Amino acid sequence: MPVRMPTPQDLRDAGRRFGFDVHDEEVDGFSQYIREMLPAYRRLDELVAPTVPVKYPRRDFGARPATDDNRDNGWAWRCSIPGAPDGPLTGKTVGLKDHVRVAGIPMMNSSSLMEGYVPTEDATIVTRLLDAGAEIIGKVVNGSHCFDAIGLSIYPGPQPINPSGPATGRYCAGGSSNGSAVVVANGDADITMGGDQGGSIRIPAACDLRPDSAYRAGRSRPDGRSYRTDDENGARLRAGVAGRGRCGRSGPAPERCPGQGLHRPARSGCRRPADRHTHSGFRPCSIDARGGEAARVLERVGATLADVSVPMHLDGNAILWPLMIQGGNETNKQDGWGHGWSGHYALDHVNFMHRAIKARANDLPLGLKLVLLLGEYTYQRYGMHYYAKAQNLTRALRAAYERIFEDVDVLLMPTIPFTAPPMPEEELSPYEFLSIFANMIHNTGSFNATGHPALTVPCGEHEGLPIGLQLVGRHFEDDVLLRAAYAYEQS
Structure with a gap:
C-alpha cells in the first residue's frame, strides 16, 4: 500500500x-x-516485518458444525489440532472463544463485519495450550465483538441456549463467553477459553453451570479461561499457559503460578477470615441465602467467616464505565488494536479491521455502537476528564479492597444478583438490550477495573436455574482462590 x-x-x-x-x-x-x-x-x-511461525501445522482446518451436531448452539467451528505429546494438559480437549486467532481457521467474533477474515498466525494462547499438550477441538460462540453480557448478539446464529435451564422454558446463556460455558456445561470439552473485561466469563459460568455437574469457571483478567470437571484442571491450565507473551503487558512469570498443589488442607487458602459480602442489593433473597449456605460450607472445611463492607464497591461500575466506553472508543477507532504498547501486532487483522469498518460500519453490533457514540461524544465535549478521573478513582477503589485484604484472604458474593433471564420471544429494543447488559455486571465489573483475580463457582439453584458464587482474592494470589474453590467443590 x-x-x-x-x-x-x-x-x-x-x-x-x-x-x-x-x-x-x-x-x-x-x-x-x-x-x-x-x-x-x-x-x-x-522491509519484511517479523511474523509468528505456526508451531503446530494443521492438516484439517475443520468446518462450521451442523445444527444437529451442535448441542445448544455452543460451537462456532469444529476442528482438531493436537498439541505436544506430553505436558500438564495432555489428554485435555479445549475450545477457544471465537475472538482468538487460530491460523487457517475463520475468526468471526460473532460479527458480519469480520466475515472473510482468516488469521495467518496463532495467538500466544494457542501455542501455549498446544505446548502444554492440549488438543484444540474447535471455536465457541460469543457475543458480538465481546460486548454483550446477555449473549443475544450472535452472528450468523443461532443463539446459544442455557443447557441448565428448566425443561419448561428457554433461558439465556449469559455473555459474552456464552459458548464457552455452554460447551463445558454439556461436557463437550474439558476446558474452554474466554475473555473477561467486565464479567464475560463469570456471568455465563454463573448462568449455565450447575453444582451437581462439578464445573468451575471464570477469572477476571483478559486472558480468561473456563474450566470443566474440577479445579485441578484450573491449576493445570494456569501452570501450562502462564508467562510473558508477545505483548509487553503480559505476565506474571510462570513461577508465580499454581501447579497441581490443590490437595493441601483447605485452611491453607483461607488462613484469615473469608468474607461474605452482604451489602450489594442482591435479588431475589434466596440467591443471597444460597451464598450464605456456600460460605458456611467453607467454614466447615476450615475457613473463618466475617461480614465486611466495602462501600465503594457500589461505585465500581460508575468507575468502570468511562474506562470501558472511552477506552473502547479509542481502541476501536484504531482498528481494534490501539497505540502505544510494545509487542506483536497482527498486521493481517489490523488491515482487515481498517478496511471492514470503513466499508461496513453499519454492521457493527449495538453494544459497540454505544461505545463509539458515547465515547466520542464525551471526548469531544469533555475531553479526557472522565476517563482520567476514573483511572485515578480506580486506585482508590483498589485501595479500598486492599484494606479488606489485610484481614481476609477471600471475598465472597453472588456473581450476578439474579438468575439467567428467559430468552426473549421477540427482538429486544435497543434500550432493553443495553439495560440488561448494565445489570449483569453489577458485581463483576469492579474487579476488572482493579485487576483483582476473581472466579465463580456454582453454589445452588433458584427455581431450577443455577446460582454462581464469586470469589475474589489478592493480586497474583490466584492459587489461594483455586484452593478455596477446590475446598468448596470437594465438600
Whole structure:
C-alpha cells in the first residue's frame, strides 16, 4: 500500500478535525517537509516485518458444525489440532472463544463485519495450550465483538441456549463467553477459553453451570479461561499457559503460578477470615441465602467467616464505565488494536479491521455502537476528564479492597444478583438490550477495573436455574482462590 503525498486539501481537512486552520503558507511548508518524510514510510513498505511461525501445522482446518451436531448452539467451528505429546494438559480437549486467532481457521467474533477474515498466525494462547499438550477441538460462540453480557448478539446464529435451564422454558446463556460455558456445561470439552473485561466469563459460568455437574469457571483478567470437571484442571491450565507473551503487558512469570498443589488442607487458602459480602442489593433473597449456605460450607472445611463492607464497591461500575466506553472508543477507532504498547501486532487483522469498518460500519453490533457514540461524544465535549478521573478513582477503589485484604484472604458474593433471564420471544429494543447488559455486571465489573483475580463457582439453584458464587482474592494470589474453590467443590 504505497503512501501517497497528501494534497493541500487533505492537510486542511486534517487540521479542521483538530480545530485549527492550515493557512496557505503553512500548507507549502508542511507539504515540503512531509515530502522529505515519506521515504521512511516507503522504506517500511520494502522491509519484511517479523511474523509468528505456526508451531503446530494443521492438516484439517475443520468446518462450521451442523445444527444437529451442535448441542445448544455452543460451537462456532469444529476442528482438531493436537498439541505436544506430553505436558500438564495432555489428554485435555479445549475450545477457544471465537475472538482468538487460530491460523487457517475463520475468526468471526460473532460479527458480519469480520466475515472473510482468516488469521495467518496463532495467538500466544494457542501455542501455549498446544505446548502444554492440549488438543484444540474447535471455536465457541460469543457475543458480538465481546460486548454483550446477555449473549443475544450472535452472528450468523443461532443463539446459544442455557443447557441448565428448566425443561419448561428457554433461558439465556449469559455473555459474552456464552459458548464457552455452554460447551463445558454439556461436557463437550474439558476446558474452554474466554475473555473477561467486565464479567464475560463469570456471568455465563454463573448462568449455565450447575453444582451437581462439578464445573468451575471464570477469572477476571483478559486472558480468561473456563474450566470443566474440577479445579485441578484450573491449576493445570494456569501452570501450562502462564508467562510473558508477545505483548509487553503480559505476565506474571510462570513461577508465580499454581501447579497441581490443590490437595493441601483447605485452611491453607483461607488462613484469615473469608468474607461474605452482604451489602450489594442482591435479588431475589434466596440467591443471597444460597451464598450464605456456600460460605458456611467453607467454614466447615476450615475457613473463618466475617461480614465486611466495602462501600465503594457500589461505585465500581460508575468507575468502570468511562474506562470501558472511552477506552473502547479509542481502541476501536484504531482498528481494534490501539497505540502505544510494545509487542506483536497482527498486521493481517489490523488491515482487515481498517478496511471492514470503513466499508461496513453499519454492521457493527449495538453494544459497540454505544461505545463509539458515547465515547466520542464525551471526548469531544469533555475531553479526557472522565476517563482520567476514573483511572485515578480506580486506585482508590483498589485501595479500598486492599484494606479488606489485610484481614481476609477471600471475598465472597453472588456473581450476578439474579438468575439467567428467559430468552426473549421477540427482538429486544435497543434500550432493553443495553439495560440488561448494565445489570449483569453489577458485581463483576469492579474487579476488572482493579485487576483483582476473581472466579465463580456454582453454589445452588433458584427455581431450577443455577446460582454462581464469586470469589475474589489478592493480586497474583490466584492459587489461594483455586484452593478455596477446590475446598468448596470437594465438600
